[in-house]
Amino acid sequence: MAKKSNLFGRYVWLVDLLRRHKRLTFNQIKNYWSESGLNSDDQLTQRTFHNHRDAIFDIFNIEIRCDNKNGYKYYIDCPEDLENDSFRSWLVDSYATLNQLLVDQNLEGRIQFEDIPSGNLWLTTILQAIRENKVLTITHQGFKKEHPNTFDIEPYYLKVVKRRWYVIARSPFYSEQNLSNPNFPKDKDPDVFLVYALDRILKIETTEKRFVLKKDFDINEFYRGCTGIIPSKDPIINVVIRAYGDSVDYIRTLPLHASQKEIETQKDYSDFSYDIKYTYEFLQLILMQGKQVEVISPQKIRDDIKQVIEEMARHYK
Structure with missing residues (x-):
């Protein structure tokens, strides 16, 4: 019987195995297990395997099915759902890598990870509040604020962008202010959602107050057309950029935005x-590409980038 402390690693190992090999018989899975560094000389029995299948479904919502008509091979049902779910895919990838590092001493010190130096202190508290729909009282101080402020938030989502963690939350104060305002437009949503960087949070207290999750809040719609952490209500516009040299393959394989389409080669x-909202973060994203990228249209963005480049050049005169 597997040790409880290692069960999660075994679940991830099985999911990762079927992701890579697509379809395997039980005997093939058992042989892979016998060669795995996670194996502590125990055999994978049919009973343990099916217990793992049940646990994987409960934890990851991933169903491992058996093709009875083609050699009794096991496979992940609807694998595209897993690959298109960035969080579940990241979770499996991360733990699969961690499994390998833990069991293979030859890899020690051979992999470097990008450090996320801020906000980790509050992650578990916020995750627990999200899970239980509990209101948090936070003390927050923005970069341009002289003094911190303390207020309640209703945490909905966590998001990491450019090595910083953020929480997307409904603001009870501003939402209730809109609801109590008789002049607030009836055709607009009174609920206000704001974004807070975790590294600017000085203190968090979990309250006993619970909030009702708005079922119609769509995080994808909230960030539709955006290229960073700050949401925007600006209209979506079409932007065309031209990539030169090595940057073509870089941008082709690591899109600057989900709407990216290669229209001429x-x-x-x-x-x-790109179909995006023109924000300061998008301007920064283009400038990060340096001389390898040129904005073709619209003209306004060309002009804005030209102005920034001229101001930058003055710093070096």
Whole structure:
């Protein structure tokens, strides 16, 4: 019987195995297990295997099914759902890598991870509040604020962007203010959702107050067309950029935004199209590409980038 402390690692190992090999018989899975560094000389029995299947479904909502008509091979049902779910996919990838590092001493010190230096202190508290729909009282001080402020939030989502953790939360104060305002437009949603960087939170207290989760709040709609952490109500526009040299393959394989489409491919460059909201974060994203990228349209963004480049050049005169 597997040790309880190692069960989660075994579940991730099985999911990762079927992700890589697609379809395997039980005997093939058993042989892979016997060669795994996680194995402490115990055999994978049919009973343990099916217990793992049940646990994987309960924890990850991943169903491992058996193809009885083609050699009794096991496979992940609807694997595209897993691959399209960035959180579950990240979780499996991370723990699969961690499994390998824990059991293979030859890999010690051979992998470097990008450090996220801020906000980790509050992660478990916020996750627990999200799980239980509990209101949090936070003391927060923004970069441009002289003094911290203390207020309640209703945490909905956690998000990591550019090595910083953020919580997306409904503001009870501003939402109730809108609801009590007789002049507030009836065709607009009175609920206000704000974004807080965890590294700017000085203190968190979990209250006994519970909030009702708004079922119609869509995080994808909240960030639709955005390229960073700050949401925008601006209209979505089409932007075309031209990538030169090595940046073509880089952008092609690591899109700058989910809406990216390669619309023209030439020997020396490629053009990419985006449907985005023009924000300061998008401007920063383009400037990060340096001389390898040129904005083709619209003209306003070309002009804005030209102005920034001219101001930058003055710093070096």
